[in-house]
Amino acid sequence: MAEEHAPVITEKRNGVGWIRLNRPKALNSLNVEMVESIYTTLRKWREDEEVKLLCLAGEGEKGFCAGGDIRSLYEAKESNVKEMAVQFFGVEYKMDLLLRHYPKPVLTLMNGIVMGGGVGISEGTTYRIVSDNTKWAMPEMNIGFFPDVGASFFLNQMPGYLGRYLALTSTVIKAEDVIYARAADDLVPSRQWGPFVKELEEADFREGDVNEKVKAIISRFSEKTDVFSLQSIQGKIDKHFRHNKVEKIIESLSAERNDKWAEKTLQTIRGLSALSLKTTLEQIVRGEHASVLDCFQMEMELSMNFMDNPDFYEGVRSVLVDKDRNPQWTYKRLEDVTDNMVTDMFCYFDSKDYHPLAHYENVLHGNKYIH
Template identity: 50%
Template sequence: MDSSVLTEIVNNVGFIRLNRPKVLNSLNVEMVKIIYEQLQNWQEDPEVAFVCITGEGKKGLCAGGDMRAFYDLKDKNGKEVAAEFFSIEYQMDLMIHRYSKPVLVYMDGIVMGGGVGLSIGGSHRIVTENTKWAMPEMNIGFFPDVGASYFLNQMPGCTGRYLALTSSIMKAEDVLYTGAADYYISSADWPALISEILSKKWTLLGAKTELNNLIEKYYKPCEMNLSSLSFSQEKIKQHFQFDTMEKILASIDYSITMDNDDHWAKEVKEILLSKSPISLKVTLIQLLEGKEKTLADCFKMEFALSMNFMDNDDFYEGVRSVLVDKDRSPKWRYPSLDKLGMGDILSYFRWDRNEEVFIALDKLDDKTIHKF
């Protein structure tokens, strides 16, 4: 049986290829273990000049973590598996942010959730006309993780907050606008680019500059005015600048009252009201807290959140409605935001510290962060 992750070194380039195309390269425990261990080994290997991460199949890099697996294990050892998965995944993602060598990530097609975690810390992040980027966790009663508490706060205005709460999908122009990618190329040019990469004998010295120059040969200017996020920036800031969900929705309601033809506001309101009230409120506080934290501390906070969400019925209901029955009709625990007290929300940020896990996370700091 083929490995879920394919790794090899060719001409001093370390290749990591996610190899579960039938499930859009969704990450599981086995995969994050392989990737994390390989990244550790290659960081110390003088024969590896840089790392290249891609996804097998034609649909994308990675659709995220295999959340269906946690649903299936709910009444067994699901929380234990989740603890292992998230602790390794977050260490892996943080390592990519602080990697001492260039990390090229080819973000063709679907790049969502855990796929964003793999790509956001890379030094050379390439999008194409096929890119579909999102943090879609709100759709399944979860929260945006993989360092989102940090990197979403670095995006223009309140864009990150909007993306987190609505689970909106970005195209290439939007991804470049937010700073979550560096280069745009045509997917038709990728074989030629990778062929040139394979034809060279790379060395540690000058690898970053040579890689920059090589990608620039295929780089295509991307019109920022085609970014829908850029076009909607004023509205996003107007409504998502507030520190509670009630205020955000009140602002949107006011706009609708003043202009019944404000279709953007109506659509955003409908989207927000379809999400889990728990996820909405927890995520907003998560992002507010993340503004004052380092990236490493954001990962620690997110680990606590991930463990507490494993005890949240909304998570399993969300997974059921999207990934199991696929009826897209979740029955959330709370019917509305006003039924939720602050004490209920803050409980998701508490965790009886699993010292072994947190010590492992503490080993990684915020040095040598490539982006943001």
């Protein structure tokens, strides 16, 4: 039986393993307890012959998952923040990696808000279904952090330099553009969402071809779309965000005259932490030709170093605590952040043996005993 008050509800039904995020009042944001619960369940069901298909969903009407519970790290800044961070990010990244390499099909119901850690869960799954209520973003720039949960990899899989634009501006996009960005596969309109989910819950996947059954259900309820607002500005995005230095991106945008999009984009970037901006662009450049595992290992180093970054705590304060949206960054100007400072952000663990993801390549090759 599912425990209705647990932060993660798990249930097996008709060959489907359901994992439901159950903190609707917090928009299903992920805490340590949740990522450990999901990771444990994923490992258990990987070997469970009763489970033919995994379905991931969020309880409540507002969203699948708004990201990680970053406020808890903020509150621990004067005590055990490093201990908490290595535990949370270490397990979260293992969970995301396991989903990317899961031996069974995984379907994610991306209704409502899907941001940060929610994107990390959905991104590597087999079937990613959005609705016209979906609001997708990697909003880490707003809190003086960096886009993690595999963003070094998946942002580089998007058309042109779209990933850089979405990361450096924290732009929120809707369903059609999530599909255009290759971060979702199909759109089920909100009027069909309830019947679609009910069909998934009632269908029997215990026998027959699971993928054929899933695709048939999706095709009955989904709608095709060829209207993408991002597509109309893809040329502009590529022109300005192809540069590998933030200064060059700003210079390029500044050269535009009477372009409201360029002006708005420039204003957004200039209001962000210079250390976050420079580190994030370097992260995406490094991830361009890296493996998924290499990207997650790199992000683990970054996550830990950001726990020493005053702009992270100031960003969280301004967005999640005081909510004044008026951060007073320590690193206001790009010239205050040297190349060496950026390079140092990518080195935290003294030895690979101490890295939480050091030997995780075993899970990518089916080692069922990996922890």
